[in-house]
Amino acid sequence: MEAVVRPIIALFGKSPFGPLAQHAEQVRATVELTRPLVESFLAGDRDRTVELYERISKLEHKADIIKNDIRDHLPKSLLMPVDRGDVLTFLKEQDSLADRAEDLGVLVTMRDTRAPDTMRQSVMALVDAVNEAASAWFRVAAELPTLEGASFAGPEVDRMMEQIKKISNLEWEADKRQAEATRVMFDQEAEIGPVSVVLWMNIFRALGSVADHAENTADLLRVMLAKR
């Protein structure tokens, strides 16, 4: 008798907000390793750099698994408090943070490049600014289930809107650090050689785009909150 498919149970689908916060947590674990990665790269510790890259790669893969699981549970017949298309774009943007962190890992393990000591400070400043923007986003993302509980209304939402606005400032800060690091690098271009210049450009771009995606993800949440 209890095997009946009850309409009232079948009605409830799997809410995406808990899993979206989980995905954010996995992406956070991935992006967090960019700091030790760049540090060991600057220190010329190749074994540790490769080891960190492998860890990043594994964590990124786990984020992908969560991402696909969320997608599989979002059929078109699902009624959600937010637009389904927005959720899917949001997920893709959030996943890109981990993807870019992995790209960075590939770049720093590709070639044994030495950085002059004069570059160290500006590079680490860029890494820190990027991580600050990203972790500002991860703090918001952890509150996604809270937003669902508050039905996307009220003081919780206002508080989160404030935090989202701060993220775009932090991204702007990271942009400036990226320009600064690039400028410092070109000051040494004769010393480091053209091949390394290309590599460094790509490293900076990968780092900068982690912050870009943090901002984009936050903006998508803002769109979801603003609708209706």
Add this chain to the structure above:
Amino acid sequence: MTLGLVILAVVLIGGLYMAWGIGANDVANAMGTSVGSGALTLLGAIILAGVLEFGGAVLIGSSVTETISKGIVDTALFDTSGRWGEQGPTMLALGMLCALIAAAGWLHVATHIGLPVSTTHSIVGAVVGIGLVSFGLSGIDWGTMGQIVASWVVSPLLGGLLAFISFWAIRRYILGSTDPVRATVRTAPYIVGGVAAVMVLSFIYKVLKNRMDVPPIVLALGVALSAGLLAGVLTAAFTRSLAPAPGMKSFDFVERVFALLQIGTACFVAFAHGANDVANAVGPVAAVVSLYRAGFEAVPAEVTVPLWVLVLGGGGIVLGLATLGYRVIATIGKQITEITPTRGFSAEFGAATTVLLASSMGLPVSTTHTLVGAVIGVGFARGIGALNLRIIRNIVNSWLATVPVAAGGAALLFFIARLFVG
């Protein structure tokens, strides 16, 4: 005459069995959301459901019972002047028995193969089958039948609309206010008062209507408003002292308060469910009992449903709840955790108001389908993380299957029974 006694005995057992099945299965759909949201403990849900299901069945259940016992089939055709002459009343009793057995049997089979079938649609389909096999299309009161089918479409929509408005208002004026804690404390008395007034109005009106000649709407309104006012004042005295624990998120406080308010709507649902669904079990019983009282010599035109028949139905529901229903409630409660007290409150308010309205109009609707409509209404007000709208198709399919199958089954049973009796 002895045949009549046999029919009476079997229909009583059948009605009790059907009521037991409703208590075992359907109460869970209504109470599951309250247990799932943590508004009620399992024990609390069983006790409240038992008392209010019984109360709804006995106090309001007669309207829908009348519809099923004599509103769908044109019973006058079974009178002694009709096709079967003196056998007519016995044939009607036999037909009602067959309808009950067919409906119960189909529910049993459907449950086994996992179809989400409504008891309401089963019994209505089965009774229609008896009318059709006896007198063809003219055996059915199509006016009543049209209203019933329309109510099957309207009830989930109305339940959904009311639930949408309820949750929209909660979201707009409580969750979305700058100070949800203060908004909750301030609005709770009005909410409780409103729910109490609606509930009291429906049943006072019904009770008075049976006992007075003039439609006592003014008196009923007066009593209902006073009850609402009283409930509101009591709530205000209670909520004034409520404050969130330190560090508690404001909407968690709102949910905590609504967990208390949802006890009220859970009672409301149980009451409405008893009022509407008891007829599915005792509708045929009431028909046979009235024929028995007339000595199977005539089809009485105007007979009110005896109270003891409703007590039998209400008792059967409580029995089902006590023997098996509590387990099903626990199962559903565990599986529905997505619904929080504010959402559960809105859905239950929308569904119960709709079902009670239908009951007082004598329309047998599906409580479960109305509740599904109400939950979807909350979803449209951005209340629930994810709702599977494909369920709507399943529900429509279950109507389309249930009504013809129950009708066909009842017709076949009746045909076979007549070979032995006629």
